[in-house]
Amino acid sequence: MSALSFVADVAADYSAxxxxxxPSEVELTVNVHRADGRVVSYDIVAYQNGDDVFAREKTPSRLPAFCPERHINSNGSFCLYWQEHDAMGVADTAAAHRWWQTLREFLLLQERVAKLRRWPGDGWAHGSAAHHQNEAETAAAALGRPMSEALQENRLLVKAGPKVPHPNGPTLRVYLDGVHIYTVWRKMGRITNKQQPCICARKKIGRRNKFRSCGDHALQAARFATSMLEWxxxxxxxxxxxxxxxxxGTCDDCPLRKNVDTAAEPERAELLT
Structure with missing residues (x-):
């Protein structure tokens, strides 16, 4: 069976x-049950490339034809996942269910965007930035739950250090809640002071390990800093x-907002209510 056949076979399980x-595509009517009890319908075209299945709105109506902020590509296809890291080849029924769950969640998020006029919750990185986002999140998780939560809550910031001549080159300074917590040699990918207490135990009572004797945390801390800046x-x-x-014109905080087509905005707002 083809990937599209697996997708079609379980469509009914997802109100579709x-x-x-x-052979090249499948057209679907997908009913999405919103939190307010309303049911809205999307006409979706799914198509495959190898075992990967992609989707787009058949004729853009409920969604924009293109919106990077809403993760809709210039060809109308949806950014359902980061292909390099999360590619979901549909080779069996279980994979087809994962694909449908991802599509349904994407469409539900789009319904929330239409109401909130912004992407809800944590933003998804765009393009190659997704790779660096994944690296930063992985490094933060390796440094412990407090660090991971601080990243999710946007309490961490990485800035270029002072421009002073040094054989090791420029530095990156990492801040938590506005307080500087450690510094990294950017080109070397190494923290500048392994003698300082490891950040994995910040705010805990008692003696803390130094970076140099705290597993791979010095490496993860450096990886986090460089990944954040590259992100x-x-x-x-x-x-x-x-x-x-x-x-x-459907998201108020979109970086492209200055280029909004004001003539199309009233029509778009009416479509999405």
Whole structure:
């Protein structure tokens, strides 16, 4: 069976109906049950590349034709997952269920965006920034729950250190709640002071291990700092590509908001209510 056949076979389990099935694509009507009790329908086209299955709205109506902030690509396809890290090849029924669960969650998030006019919860990184986001989240988790939670709560910040000549090159300074907690040599990927107490035990009572004797935490701390900065740089580079793109006007904090098509906004607002 093909990936699309597996997807079509379990469509009914997700309040969806197959309206057309072809070797290259399957057309679906997907009913989404919103939190307020309303049921809204999406006409979706699913298509495959290898074992991976992608989706887009058949004719953009409930969703913009293109919106990076809402993770809708320029060809209308949905960013359901980061393909390099989370590719979900649909080779069996279990994988088809995972695909449907991901699509359903994506559409539910889109319904929330229409109401909130912003992406709900933690934002997803765009383009190659997703790789650095994953690296930063993994490193933070390795440093312990407090560090991971601080990242999720946007309480961590990485800044370039003072521009002073040094054989080891430039530094990165990491801040928690505005307080500097450690520094990293950026080019070397190494913290500058392994004698300082490890951040994994911050705010705990008692003697704390130093970085140099706390497992791989010195390495993870350096990895976190560089990944955070590269995440920020890749995100900025992503948006630079779309500097002149027209904004759909559905998100108030979209970096493209300055390019909004004001004539289309009233029509879009009516479609999404």
């Amino acid at each position: 109906t197959v309206t057309h099935l072809a 920020k740089e890749a995100e900025a580079a992503f948006w630079d590509v779309f500097t002149d793109a027209t904004c759909c």
